Amino acid sequence: MPKLLLSRFLQGLLTLFVLVTITFFLVRAMPGSPYTGEKAMPKHIEAEKMAVMGLDQPWPVQYGRYFTNLILRQDMGFMYGKEGVQVSEIISESFPVSLSLGLASMGIALLVGIPAGVIAAVRKNTPTDFACLSLAMVGICLPSFVIGPLLAVFFGLKLQALNVAGWASPTDWILPAVTLGMINAAYLARLSRGGMLDILNQDYIRTAKAKGVPGARIVIRHALRGGLIPAVAFIGPAFAGMISGSFVIETIFQIPGMGQHFINAVTDKEYFLIQGLVLFYGFLIVAVNLLADLAQIALNPRMR
């Protein structure tokens, strides 16, 4: 086990290094610069800015500086447009919002998706199964920019029960969390149904039935563990995605999370922010994948 952990850790480091390096050069190869705007910045001002911000240096020099600052000073760089603001500030302000929303959505996804999938598998080919499957299909097909506004219009404008958007009142997380959660619940329901069906057809389940073990006990004690393996493999990356924010959810519900920065940083050519976000997201993905692997090992004795 320690050997596996160490090897995964080293692989993770290598992945992050390659990721940040590729990003560094790709973002600089995009057309435009942080100072490309609707109103032209006078050439002499642009030159002053490029010099102050170090953008007049050749790429390898900039790359060297970036890594030196990152490793020696844990400095992820600064914002070009928002002068005086550090990338670490942007991430540390917005990540807690995305994390809390992501956790709530994940809770909803797990509480809805897994039971629905399991029930559908147990009641295979019954109306319950069809209902679960079609709901899941709807959840997968409808994008969040459709579900979100529909929920906002219904619960906010129609019922006047919740704010349609905002991040101030304690109930403001409900609509975005449900929107984000339901989409993932739909995937989880399908995956856990598939996984459960595989397991329920196994010989050892038939043996348990033959020995007179009650149905609920078979499902919970014997089938669930193996049946959830595909769902668990999905949860890892999905969780990283959910806690790092969603541009669509954040703009629909006016949430100060991290997801919008992934898009806006590219539009605004905020090179350091793009690199910082990619590094942070890469780290999350590596970490949760490692956790998902460990969870799979725990669930599946054959992998040990």
Add this chain to the structure above:
Amino acid sequence: MQRLPLILALCLPLLSCQKESQVEAAAREGILLIGNAADPKSLDLQVVSGVIESNVMRALYEGLVQFHATEDLGTPPGAALSVTPDETYTVWTVKLRPDAKWSDGMPVTAEDFRFSYERILTPAFGAKYAEMLYFLKGAEDFNKRVTPDFSSVGFKITGSHGFVLTLRGPTPFLPEILKHYTWYPVPKHQVLKFGEIDTVGNAWSRAENLVSNGPFRIKSYRRNHHIEVERNPHYWNAGNVHLEGIRFLPITNTFTEARMFRNGQLHITNTAAPEVVDLMKKEDPASLRQEPYLGTVLYRYNNNVEPLDDVRVRRALSLAIDRQAIADSVFRGFEPAYGMTPPMGDYDPPRGVSFDPEEAKKLLAEAGFPGGEDFPRLKILIASRETNAALATAIQAMWREHLGVEMEIDNKEWTAYMAAMQDMDYEIIGGGWIGDYIDPLTFLEMWTAGNGNNRTGWESEPFGAKLRESFQANEPTERFRLLHEAEVILLEDSPMTPIAWWGKNYLIHPSVKGWEPLLLDNHPFTNVRLIPQPPQR
């Protein structure tokens, strides 16, 4: 999955016990809730350049003169008691208000203004909007490092509360320019506490350090969440400020903004999308406002590529655009343009563009493309934002129908589009221009040779000469006549074609009073009142 709606339905009565909407509660407390499209790039007014920032700056700071609540060209006094020109409109004497104070209680002095103008013009500081001060004699040379010393700039202190501005030429419209936030002061004492005059990213403008001289001061700021300002007790006219505070909400999604308005979460929206305009016309016409706004939608031609280097081709393309149809169907509340400059004050632009398909066909035939034959397939470059795609499709169809020419629409990501425009890597490109101040110059100067916003490759000596002549005219009617003649040259040569004059569509709650139509949409917050409305049944 089936149980969730049931659980939620059970919880709803608990949630819906809120009796008062947010706008009602805020109106009672005197807090204006206003949509502001995005988070400002900074609270330091000398480093920003956008409309979003200007809204916040107007609450926090005050210039020598203020915006008028109802008149576009009104200039009520602000931090200055008087701003008086000499007979040539070149030398302006400023007398500051002795009771003007910063929000920390320090007096606003002539030295603050001198420091502010030196700071914004200091090359190493790199202010994006330094150009706005080029009206000052010697400012351009100082900003471009031609002269190293600020004393060469036309600014002279005459006392603790007095100074004289010497301009590069007669500028009768200077008070209009002074309303722009680039001319507002920054607190010298606070700026220097956190850095030097040319420090980039100076921490004085962080919310916790910010000191300002306007009717409001910063109360709280959370990035991408809100900016709240509260009444500034040190403001010289604090007794006549009606609001207790303003909450700016950076709502990027216009549909979210409209939903928040309809749900009683906002007093004023930043904008209303065409779809929202249609909906509100049916559901709540009283809340919808459609007003002219100082901007022009235009299409640029690359004057360096064939066949757009031929003025007949450019004119033919311009004449084949049915601007009325576009204003009616693509935009809501925009006016079809007949000149580059929207009508403002005493200036009426020349009727230089119109819809005349027959004349267009004739011109195209003269240029060697009868019926559009052999006309190369050009690309219309746009960035897929708002109504750009609908506009491009409409123009593409009009050119096909009236001229028989086929164009392609090329849709690029925003900065790629901007970079292509700057590098003139396009054939025809969609765009627009918002005026900085109410004077035709802000719509005409950009077309001079070498101007960074020209971006068409067009250069005209007669046009430049007319503008230069206008810089020396100190009689306003004479000045407008010269600018009018310059605009005639511009429209005849058609390096670009104006399509529509901007309209501003937005939603406003009935409790907001003192928010009248203004061409620049720069409402002085001092005049705004909130009158709580009786609850609607």
